[in-house]
Amino acid sequence: MRRKLAAGNWKMNGTRASLAELAVLAKTHAASEVDILICPPATLLTAACGHAPLMIGAQDCHMATSGAHTGDISAAQIKDAGATAVIVGHSERRVAHEEHSEIVRAKARAAQAEGLTAIVCLGESLAQREAQNTLDIIGGQLAGSIPDNATGENLVVAYEPIWAIGTGLVPDLAQIGEVHDFIRSRLERRFGAGVGRSVRLLYGGSVKPDNAADIFTVPNVDGALVGGASLTAADFSPIITALETV
Ligand code: 13P
Numbered sequence: 001m002r003r004k005l006a007a008g009n010w011k012m013n014g015t016r017a018s019l020a021e022l023a024v025l026a027k028t029h030a031a032s033e034v035d036i037l038i039c040p041p042a043t044l045l046t047a048a049c050g051h052a053p054l055m056i057g058a059q060d061c062h063m064a065t066s067g068a069h070t071g072d073i074s075a076a077q078i079k080d081a082g083a084t085a086v087i088v089g090h091s092e093r094r095v096a097h098e099e100h101s102e103i104v105r106a107k108a109r110a111a112q113a114e115g116l117t118a119i120v121c122l123g124e125s126l127a128q129r130e131a132q133n134t135l136d137i138i139g140g141q142l143a144g145s146i147p148d149n150a151t152g153e154n155l156v157v158a159y160e161p162i163w164a165i166g167t168g169l170v171p172d173l174a175q176i177g178e179v180h181d182f183i184r185s186r187l188e189r190r191f192g193a194g195v196g197r198s199v200r201l202l203y204g205g206s207v208k209p210d211n212a213a214d215i216f217t218v219p220n221v222d223g224a225l226v227g228g229a230s231l232t233a234a235d236f237s238p239i240i241t242a243l244e245t246v
Pocket residue numbers: 009090160164165166167168204205206207225226227228229
């Protein structure tokens with residue numbers, strides 16, 4: 001009942017030359033039954049649009065609608081650029097920009113108020129996992145980062161263990177399943193079964209063409225949020241195909 005979602009986060013990578021990758025992806029997956037979302041840097045948002053069936057998202061937004069916030073972009077501006085989604089609370093922003101869950105929740109709310117889908121990221125550090133605090137951390141981030149008006153359309157949750165991002169390390173399938181089941185149960189408890197079961201849950205952290213198919217067999221994994229392997233069609237296309245065929 002949940003539509004699968006393959007999402008690529010280009011982070012601070014890509015120039016106009018990179019848009020050629022989108023044309024290849026759009027052609028290869030023209031009749032795809034899964035949603036495909038690319039989140040390029042803000043400089044490419046507008047230029048990245050127009051490659052149906054690909055959807056375009058931003059990587060962050062400000063919580064305010066407009067004003068004196070040098071260097072930031074608002075959800076309204078992201079929508080105006082042609083995007084339909086925005087990542088909020090990525091660990092690279094939680095850590096490097098000290099964005100705690102209250103800020104993430106305000107950003108998610110701002111995105112949803114503009115009709116964008118907020119992709120809220122959660123994830124534990126290696127020290128937190130080793131101290132067996134993973135579910136406490138995820139539960140706290142989930143409760144703090146997600147606005148009260150969540151629906152299956154305006155919210156996607158991405159579980160991205162910090163220690164798996166860009167490292168080549170991936171939790172085993174049981175570990176991914178444990179966290180995804182936990183997130184699902186918390187969403188159902190807070191929002192009721194209807195909404196709780198309709199929110200898509202993505203796994204992120206070193207998803208590659210050679211491990212994607214296994215990860216997609218895990219219950220409550222509705223797709224992936226892919227960093228490095230989303231930068232080229234050669235890498236991202238097989239991941240999309242794995243999701244299409246799961
Ligand atoms: P990698 O796929 O490069 O590990 O990055 C994951 C990520 O942070 C996506 O948001």
